Amino acid sequence: MKKGILICVSGFSGAGKGTLMKALLEKYPNYALSISATTRSPRPGEIDKKDYFFKTKDEFEEMIKNDEFLEYAQYVDNYYGTPKSYVYEQLEKGKDVILEIEVQGVFKVKEKYPDTVLVFVTTPSIDEIRERLIKRGTETPEKIEKRMSQIAREVKSLYDYDYILVNENNKLDECVEKFNHIIESIHQKTDNSKDLINKLETEAEEITK
Amino acid sequence: MKKGILICVSGFSGAGKGTLMKALLEKYPNYALSISATTRSPRPGEIDKKDYFFKTKDEFEEMIKNDEFLEYAQYVDNYYGTPKSYVYEQLEKGKDVILEIEVQGVFKVKEKYPDTVLVFVTTPSIDEIRERLIKRGTETPEKIEKRMSQIAREVKSLYDYDYILVNENNKLDECVEKFNHIIESIHQKTDNSKDLINKLETEAEEITK
Numbered sequence: 449m450k451k452g453i454l455i456c457v458s459g460f461s462g463a464g465k466g467t468l469m470k471a472l473l474e475k476y477p478n479y480a481l482s483i484s485a486t487t488r489s490p491r492p493g494e495i496d497k498k499d500y501f502f503k504t505k506d507e508f509e510e511m512i513k514n515d516e517f518l519e520y521a522q523y524v525d526n527y528y529g530t531p532k533s534y535v536y537e538q539l540e541k542g543k544d545v546i547l548e549i550e551v552q553g554v555f556k557v558k559e560k561y562p563d564t565v566l567v568f569v570t571t572p573s574i575d576e577i578r579e580r581l582i583k584r585g586t587e588t589p590e591k592i593e594k595r596m597s598q599i600a601r602e603v604k605s606l607y608d609y610d611y612i613l614v615n616e617n618n619k620l621d622e623c624v625e626k627f628n629h630i631i632e633s634i635h636q637k638t639d640n641s642k643d644l645i646n647k648l649e650t651e652a653e654e655i656t657k
Numbered sequence: 658m659k660k661g662i663l664i665c666v667s668g669f670s671g672a673g674k675g676t677l678m679k680a681l682l683e684k685y686p687n688y689a690l691s692i693s694a695t696t697r698s699p700r701p702g703e704i705d706k707k708d709y710f711f712k713t714k715d716e717f718e719e720m721i722k723n724d725e726f727l728e729y730a731q732y733v734d735n736y737y738g739t740p741k742s743y744v745y746e747q748l749e750k751g752k753d754v755i756l757e758i759e760v761q762g763v764f765k766v767k768e769k770y771p772d773t774v775l776v777f778v779t780t781p782s783i784d785e786i787r788e789r790l791i792k793r794g795t796e797t798p799e800k801i802e803k804r805m806s807q808i809a810r811e812v813k814s815l816y817d818y819d820y821i822l823v824n825e826n827n828k829l830d831e832c833v834e835k836f837n838h839i840i841e842s843i844h845q846k847t848d849n850s851k852d853l854i855n856k857l858e859t860e861a862e863e864i865t866k
Contacts, residue, residue: 570857574857574861574864612847625841626842632838633838633839633841634842636821636835636839641821644821648782648783648815651783652783652809652812655783655809
């Protein structure tokens, strides 16, 4: 059984990453989405072990102590993290696992699991995000500019990613296909074909003997 | 206009590379196949500048002198080579160019054009090739064993390739799709997204100013 691939996906806030992931998993249900652990309370309709692994603060801190997270962070009063166990089980089963995660978290994951593939989702231009937010009208100009500053900082990390995926307006299907191409192609990489190459090498030794 | 990608394809003799390339180009006519130059005489039906660039020995040697080849080699009394001009023109036009070439040639191309992507086509096992050849019955046992020794030598080069593409019996369509995934995914690589990242960086500077 060939092991699955771990893909970390980040993206500018407002680049449509959520919609993209939903469309990808609908079209390709063979991919598994990683499930986060959190200490925050479940919201109405959220299901334990499906939407999140809901944990008490003590449980979460015990897991931190036991190095059970690929990455974790604290926001306001709550912990959020990616438990290794779920991700590793899926990978062992041959499932490709997708992990939605912000820039900081990605590099922690890469450190713990170096074979991780890093994908960054962007719009063709940053200004497009500002325009979208202004049009939507749900945020104050100050909040929008704060978001834009965050995006401007994240641009510095783009070269650390393996792939840059452009999510163009009204081209969601195209973007889903591009994402699928990336994941599929990784399976053909020489680094992921070691078992096959070993087998061919053994056969070659028999021939030249 | 985004530049095209140069893909070098090698494969074990008998792994079905020819059939694969034909099927790929039928399904995806957007890819361009590189055209070789040769000093051998055209065979009936072969068209100059389509099947080959037919050259005299003097012309070919003049081209060698002027560094006009990505790679070239001499077999028996004839020269064979890949003229840079045709490949580069296609790449500039944004076309992805596929170059079918044996192991030795690949590394010469990689040296002259480091962005080349190297793909190796193999059967799931080498023994399968021997079985196929025996079944076909067109070659003497000595010739078959000579072919197998050649294959055994080529196995040593597999780790120099970027992708290993397995061409399974009766799964040609699947292999064509995998090949297409590889080429498509390369366009999303961060190294091939420099223009976009530059643009985003300029926008980010405006924001943080």
